[in-house]
Amino acid sequence: MHAVVCIGWTVVVVILISLGLLGRIIFLFWFWPAVARRRLLRGGFSGPRPSFPRGNLTEMYCNRKVVVEGPLINARGAVDVISHDIHSAVFPYFATWTKIFGKVFVYWVGTEPFVYIAEPEFLKQVTTSGGMEKKWGKPNVFKHDRMPMFGNGLLMVEGDDWTHHRHIVARAFSTTNLNAMIGMMVESTAEMLDDWSSRMAAAEAGGREIDVEKDIIRNAAEIIAKTSFGIIQENGKKVFEKLQHMQTMLFKSDRLVGVPFSKILSPRQSYEAWKLGKEIDGLLLDIIRSRKENPGSAPAGGGDQKDLLGFLLEGMDGGEGGRRKLTSRELVEECKTFFFGGHETTALALTWTLLLLALYPQWQKALREEIMEVSAGQPLTPHMLSKLTKMGWVWNEVLRLYSPAPNVQRQAREEVVIGEVVIPKGTNMWVDVVGMHHDRALWGDDVNEFKPERFKDHINGGCKHRMGFIPFGFGGRICIGRNLTILEYKVVLSLILRKFVLSVSPAYIHSPKIMLTLRPSQGVPLMLHHL
Numbered sequence: 001m002h003a004v005v006c007i008g009w010t011v012v013v014v015i016l017i018s019l020g021l022l023g024r025i026i027f028l029f030w031f032w033p034a035v036a037r038r039r040l041l042r043g044g045f046s047g048p049r050p051s052f053p054r055g056n057l058t059e060m061y062c063n064r065k066v067v068v069e070g071p072l073i074n075a076r077g078a079v080d081v082i083s084h085d086i087h088s089a090v091f092p093y094f095a096t097w098t099k100i101f102g103k104v105f106v107y108w109v110g111t112e113p114f115v116y117i118a119e120p121e122f123l124k125q126v127t128t129s130g131g132m133e134k135k136w137g138k139p140n141v142f143k144h145d146r147m148p149m150f151g152n153g154l155l156m157v158e159g160d161d162w163t164h165h166r167h168i169v170a171r172a173f174s175t176t177n178l179n180a181m182i183g184m185m186v187e188s189t190a191e192m193l194d195d196w197s198s199r200m201a202a203a204e205a206g207g208r209e210i211d212v213e214k215d216i217i218r219n220a221a222e223i224i225a226k227t228s229f230g231i232i233q234e235n236g237k238k239v240f241e242k243l244q245h246m247q248t249m250l251f252k253s254d255r256l257v258g259v260p261f262s263k264i265l266s267p268r269q270s271y272e273a274w275k276l277g278k279e280i281d282g283l284l285l286d287i288i289r290s291r292k293e294n295p296g297s298a299p300a301g302g303g304d305q306k307d308l309l310g311f312l313l314e315g316m317d318g319g320e321g322g323r324r325k326l327t328s329r330e331l332v333e334e335c336k337t338f339f340f341g342g343h344e345t346t347a348l349a350l351t352w353t354l355l356l357l358a359l360y361p362q363w364q365k366a367l368r369e370e371i372m373e374v375s376a377g378q379p380l381t382p383h384m385l386s387k388l389t390k391m392g393w394v395w396n397e398v399l400r401l402y403s404p405a406p407n408v409q410r411q412a413r414e415e416v417v418i419g420e421v422v423i424p425k426g427t428n429m430w431v432d433v434v435g436m437h438h439d440r441a442l443w444g445d446d447v448n449e450f451k452p453e454r455f456k457d458h459i460n461g462g463c464k465h466r467m468g469f470i471p472f473g474f475g476g477r478i479c480i481g482r483n484l485t486i487l488e489y490k491v492v493l494s495l496i497l498r499k500f501v502l503s504v505s506p507a508y509i510h511s512p513k514i515m516l517t518l519r520p521s522q523g524v525p526l527m528l529h530h531l
């Protein structure tokens with residue numbers, strides 16, 4: 001009798017728990033999205049009709065056409081100038097929807113609503129004006145998905161933790177600290193250029209074709225690994241190989257982000273990303289532990305060079321202003337954030353630049369002359385780099401046309417009200433950086449032309465709105481690595497242009513594509529000649 005009662009109660013408890021779970025699932029994935037949709041429509045937003053459970057993902061990915069232009073060299077052997085009008089190639093769905101719904105509308109990633117924004121004035125009003133910034137955090141849907149990559153590093157933390165991390169990390173990115181890293185950048189790049197030279201020695205006269213994208217990414221990964229956590233040893237190499245592997249894995253499963261239980265749909269990828277995350281954390285913790293035990297141990301190339309981790313540890317030891325130190329776990333997550341946030345973006349800015357300089361030899365010549373004049377073949381110094389003005393214009397124009405970070409996202413932590421417009425708590429925001437950087441209304445009729453001189457007299461390139469040019473994001477969360485990245489850009493580009501002349505290979509196919517970042521999906525084969 002007693003046993004029967006026990007079984008009865010167990011069944012009741014199991015049923016209640018199941019009903020509770022079912023209720024929560026229905027609330028999260030059906031009821032809340034339905035209410036949010038009604039409120040957004042009532043608040044004046046239009047947009048494509050979503051379906052359950054994929055939202056608008058089917059239109060976004062399944063029917064997707066990748067626009068490929070090329071080959072670049074026409075039948076007469078002459079270079080055809082390729083089009084930089086890339087918005088409809090990389091975001092065909094947004095290009096179609098903006099024609100129907102305008103520059104602000106709502107679309108759905110699975111059961112998650114996203115307000116699409118390609119209108120800088122609207123962006124300004126909802127994010128930076130009148131204390132709005134505090135109302136926005138990072139989308140939970142991406143946070144969970146990219147946890148093994150960024151953890152709770154600076155890119156993802158919010159609130160007081162963000163203020164605390166940003167304060168500590170910013171000190172590591174001071175000009176003095178960054179300048180001390182030039183040696184490491186030169187060292188890695190010199191190895192890459194020596195490799196190019198030896199590959200050229202084996203080639204026939206007339207130059208050698210090299211897919212610069214792969215090598216530039218590898219070089220940038222090595223530089224960021226050295227400058228972040230000082231690694232050159234086998235242990236360190238393992239870390240960055242695993243980090244790169246994890247990035248590929250997470251991108252593959254990215255396609256189902258926002259769809260309920262998507263992790264269960266790709267269990268192998270989720271498990272492997274988790275496992276890789278654990279291995280990387282373990283290796284980084286070892287590096288941190290040994291650096292804490294031997295604070296004087298030099299990173300990378302030895303001597304008095306320091307990496308970002310070294311500066312973070314040093315800052316912590318000061319126990320500044322009674323602030324809490326970063327824990328070892330937080331340091332691991334910052335190191336991963338530097339790696340993921342820092343290497344591919346910088347490498348892509350460099351890769352697109354090499355392509356554009358190969359396409360526009362007059363600019364290649366102008367930059368080479370500037371470098372020769374400023375450095376006269378001597379080792380690069382911070383002072384020399386600061387005098388590379390034209391290179392600065394080219395840098396900005398590349399970031400405008402081929403922005404490595406093609407979008408920025410946020411999620412409303414509380415209700416956002418701007419006049420008649422109401423954005424419910426929990427709604428996400430997707431800022432289309434590529435869309436704004438290619439908007440004729442903001443830049444004029446030459447919007448899709450490569451014209452670095454537009455930055456000669458205007459820091460904003462003559463864009464009609466202050467927030468229409470945002471390669472590094474906006475507001476308080478603007479990229480913390482932007483001074484590091486321009487330094488690396490100038491060092492690597494100067495070393496390449498001092499040694500090689502670049503032209504476009506007939507094999508190049510112009511096919512930019514979004515893979516988290518904006519990448520040349522078919523690589524960038526260039527013809528290299530010694531100067």
Ligand code: HEM
Nearest residue numbers: 154155338341342345346349405472473477479480481485
């Ligand atoms: C061309 C190169 C780069 C581009 C285009 C770029 C772009 C961006 C953008 C758009 C954001 C804002 C993200 C948001 O608001 O959600 C950002 C933030 C960030 N970037 Fe970069 N980045 C570059 C290089 C770097 C480098 C070299 C590092 C570090 C080594 C870095 C580390 C970060 C971090 C930690 C944040 C988060 C800042 C915060 O939320 O306080 N980035 N970056």
